[in-house]
Amino acid sequence: MFFASDNSGPVHPAILESLGRANAGYAMGYGNDPFSKSVAQKIRDTFEAPEAAVYLVPTGTAANSLILATMTKPWETVFCTPMAHINCDECNAPEFYMGGAKLTLVEARAAKMTPESLRKALDNEGNRGVHGPQRGPVSITTVTERGTIYSLEEIRAISAVTKEYGLKLHLDGARFANAMVALGATPAEMSWKAGVDAVSFGGTKNGCMGVEASVIFDPTLAWEFELRRKRAAHLFSKHRFLAAQMDAYLEGGLWTDLARAANAATGLLVAGLQGRNDIRFAFEPQANIIFFEAPRALHQRLLGAGAVYYVEDGDVTAGDPAGILTGRLVCDWSMTPEAIDQFLSLLAG
Amino acid sequence: MFFASDNSGPVHPAILESLGRANAGYAMGYGNDPFSKSVAQKIRDTFEAPEAAVYLVPTGTAANSLILATMTKPWETVFCTPMAHINCDECNAPEFYMGGAKLTLVEARAAKMTPESLRKALDNEGNRGVHGPQRGPVSITTVTERGTIYSLEEIRAISAVTKEYGLKLHLDGARFANAMVALGATPAEMSWKAGVDAVSFGGTKNGCMGVEASVIFDPTLAWEFELRRKRAAHLFSKHRFLAAQMDAYLEGGLWTDLARAANAATGLLVAGLQGRNDIRFAFEPQANIIFFEAPRALHQRLLGAGAVYYVEDGDVTAGDPAGILTGRLVCDWSMTPEAIDQFLSLLAG
């Protein structure tokens, strides 16, 4: 009953085994090995983007920060939602990497910006000549930090506004796979075909050990990205072990299988929760993270019985038993029906 | 015959296996797992430093840059040799992490600064009031970038000068193990007992996949280091896999065994090379990196036969066959006597 995060689960065995295969013999460092080069091509193929600049880094924060730094000047501001990971959970890493650029928060509905709210934020910045921050890229996350998903239409609508203002669009895809399989879309459809300029393509939350790909569709940014990655201490000497993870992740569509498994497990949870009248979903469940409001007493029973998840908005240990608190449940690829059944059976009391 | 770098060799099997063990079940992320905590303690025990702030990062550049940033103000300058890795091979990562602090180069003999050359550099900086850079920490590397080693006496002498000026001493120990076993010293003797304030304790070049420990003996810097690590995107969500590597590395003294193996292999190389009158060592061989001067024609023969190593100071493919060029040979833990024999047999022509 471990629903704390999809980064708490195990690495998929095929990915672990790939590390062993990569370990045979010697290989030049820093990505100059055949494995690393072939994986970059595999990612380009996956995205149907033969020219894309593709680089591996070990964390999602690195992918986000390096991409944003490559696309943003220090006197610009990045447009994102208030709950964006880059705003809340990266300890100013984007600002650090961007050399002091800032973030402008765009009003969100279900954790998604809208064309209207984006336009309003854009109109409110970058209109004071040299005095104010200049407009920089727009950054969206899908699956969002609240478990919702931008439809392809929604991405295209955001992109249309972004292009209208001459800006670039970044997609934080820490859970790219989960959103993509939920939409039934291809990687290209959910990225460059929808007007996205760069993707942080997540692996770690979906069964890898620690690898994300930075996919930038404008190849002229490649060399700058390489220098920024090295300067940020994110160029691995034994780079083949990042490549090995990503290789197994993409091989035979493993990555989509894992995302489907995580989403399906979440679907079972949702099915079990939604019939109850003491539980309400704070946001429409669409992928593998859900937020449910329930009385404190219910949270206490679940957590007391060994379920592991975060309660977001208050002290679960003390207070009115009827007080409503929001729990966050995340299923990773390895979540079993048994664990979910066990969890749901606790609801019955 | 792969002598290009000790980061080109394989991961030791025990370290790979440790990843598998760490993969059992769920664990809280970001170092909040039992494995990560116990490994930190293991490092403290190794260094006989029960209070030390100990953190894992994936690359040596990250360890160096984060430690230096934690000990340096942006208006200060770090004292290091011209060939220091932080000066030559980190693409301005230290300057980036330190927020624009600079490096002052200290004259080196056999890639080591001396108390005299350090004192001269210190006296030449930090004496112009608010106008010049202020004096910051001193950083030394051992095994040095030219394969030499600071004796314990030499470290203590550098440290004495450092302390006299009220500064801190950092040790870039990407090859800490190789130096330590060569000296027959303990980790404590080669660090805090000799006046070192912080160590980048290498694992990657000595059989790990990608892990280094930042060991800072002043525990009051711990929280700042944690924030800097997160802000630099170097806090891994699946942190247990960094811990697993370091755990196996330290377990039963594996790390010293691996370093001894690498040094011993290098010793065989040295023995085979030193009898020849067309070869000269550019620096005294002391650990697992050696630099040998030889005629271009000899390099061509070696490389042509499949030996892999860097020639540092010129174009090996074209020019006077008798021209002298310097080759760098590095042995990692996995280097076999057979490969060395094969290499040496090429010398005979």
Add this chain to the structure above:
Amino acid sequence: MFFASDNSGPVHPAILESLGRANAGYAMGYGNDPFSKSVAQKIRDTFEAPEAAVYLVPTGTAANSLILATMTKPWETVFCTPMAHINCDECNAPEFYMGGAKLTLVEARAAKMTPESLRKALDNEGNRGVHGPQRGPVSITTVTERGTIYSLEEIRAISAVTKEYGLKLHLDGARFANAMVALGATPAEMSWKAGVDAVSFGGTKNGCMGVEASVIFDPTLAWEFELRRKRAAHLFSKHRFLAAQMDAYLEGGLWTDLARAANAATGLLVAGLQGRNDIRFAFEPQANIIFFEAPRALHQRLLGAGAVYYVEDGDVTAGDPAGILTGRLVCDWSMTPEAIDQFLSLLAG
């Protein structure tokens, strides 16, 4: 009829003359002249703060950014209102000086944060351990960017919350004098006695040529501030000419006279405007900046007749003549009753 800004007016003659007096003979540079030292003392006396670290800089953005940088770590966030000058009008200078720290926007009423809105913002940040930005200083502006003034009680209430969270309070006093004379307070009452830790004490908008004082009440920050100022290229070699301005500004209470004159002129404007039913004040006029809503046609008439001021929220040249737009009027110390009469006479049509 020049109401565009109080930085568009002339330098007061006494301040210009002071430059001439400072020009006699030679003086050591970089603030090491007797003039600069005595002026620092004069500022300390003015603030009844014998220990304060006091430094002159040429612009308000420099004063704000240097103070904030001295009080903020790069992984922290500064709390300010959305319309704060540091957020809107400094092109990311605070972020640059702070090394990538960020700003968290606090809901404002009449351009002032309240204890409640501040508390809400504080509770929403700094509660995610190492993941989120850490809480840094609070920054308020008075006279605010919308012409309102924090009462002493309001400053004390903000300060109480700030202290409760263990944070520091900065006051952007670009128009410190205008607020102070409006309140009938002393400099000490409007700063450290109300819990303010540092003040950007403006001179430029109130009759100086280009000088602001950074007043930091914690003297232990002095040396860091000096280094930051130099590193930011804001230490003047001919520093005595900054000092000369500030000396004349403070001499005999000139600075309060100038602020009273500016406020009084604004009072005449307000009196003339407020009787009209086609004009509404967007914010209560309290000092020397006012915002008035009026039909586009009226703005067109005023501007067409030669009045100079900014219309904030739309295109004044085209659109519905009855459309309501907001004009901003600022009076500096030199504004004459004649100019105001001329402006008001235009209203009559």
Add this chain to the structure above:
Amino acid sequence: MFFASDNSGPVHPAILESLGRANAGYAMGYGNDPFSKSVAQKIRDTFEAPEAAVYLVPTGTAANSLILATMTKPWETVFCTPMAHINCDECNAPEFYMGGAKLTLVEARAAKMTPESLRKALDNEGNRGVHGPQRGPVSITTVTERGTIYSLEEIRAISAVTKEYGLKLHLDGARFANAMVALGATPAEMSWKAGVDAVSFGGTKNGCMGVEASVIFDPTLAWEFELRRKRAAHLFSKHRFLAAQMDAYLEGGLWTDLARAANAATGLLVAGLQGRNDIRFAFEPQANIIFFEAPRALHQRLLGAGAVYYVEDGDVTAGDPAGILTGRLVCDWSMTPEAIDQFLSLLAG
């Protein structure tokens, strides 16, 4: 007998008067006044560079740092001499403005780099792929920090190497006028005609109160420079008072008259010093700064009698009376023959 620095002397009366003229009435802020615009054109005319991006800033460090930041990426390194002002006397301002780029020191003869020493430094950097710092601009100073001057041929030779490597050339011209009149060159000849890409054109040391012009010959860098200047808090609201200084400085060739006066006064000093056998010039006197080696006892006599200058390399107050120490003498535009006679008469004892 005030020879401490040319930034210790008075502002020329014509420049002070110009401030008064600029003070008439109201003017739009931030350089949007007619005065500021016409002065920019005057500088372009002076340099025969109709397209140049020309901006005023208050300090030489600001001019240097902003120009270098505009021409340098954070992962690059700037090539300069060890005694360059940007290296020794700006407290890491260039590194701060450049976002952590570094400086590579080029061997100097008489404080000047040579084509050979520059080429050697260039060949030693930027040849390690992504690992090392990349090559950035070259920066020279003339009048150098040791009082010597690059001939036009020397500048052209440096520029030729710079261009060969595809780099840009910056000239720190804090004493541009003194070098130019000594060479009998035009501004264009000493800058773009010799291959210089950008000049920090000094005013402050040559009779202004505090103004320097950044002159960048590539107009496409204009907007970035404006944003960087604002972000660095160096855009003055009452910008007309920077413009007024520069206007009077250029008017009727005042700036060249002032430089000629300073150089001529220095010539008198040199003539008086060079006959003595207890005095030796450390560098050939060429402009308005000279370095003379003399016995400690002689320095003591000069300083004791009221001469003001810096002794660079030791404690003048204690030690062997016969010990040789180096004094630095600088003449500004206002230095009188009487003061020089008085100084020289002290030599006689």
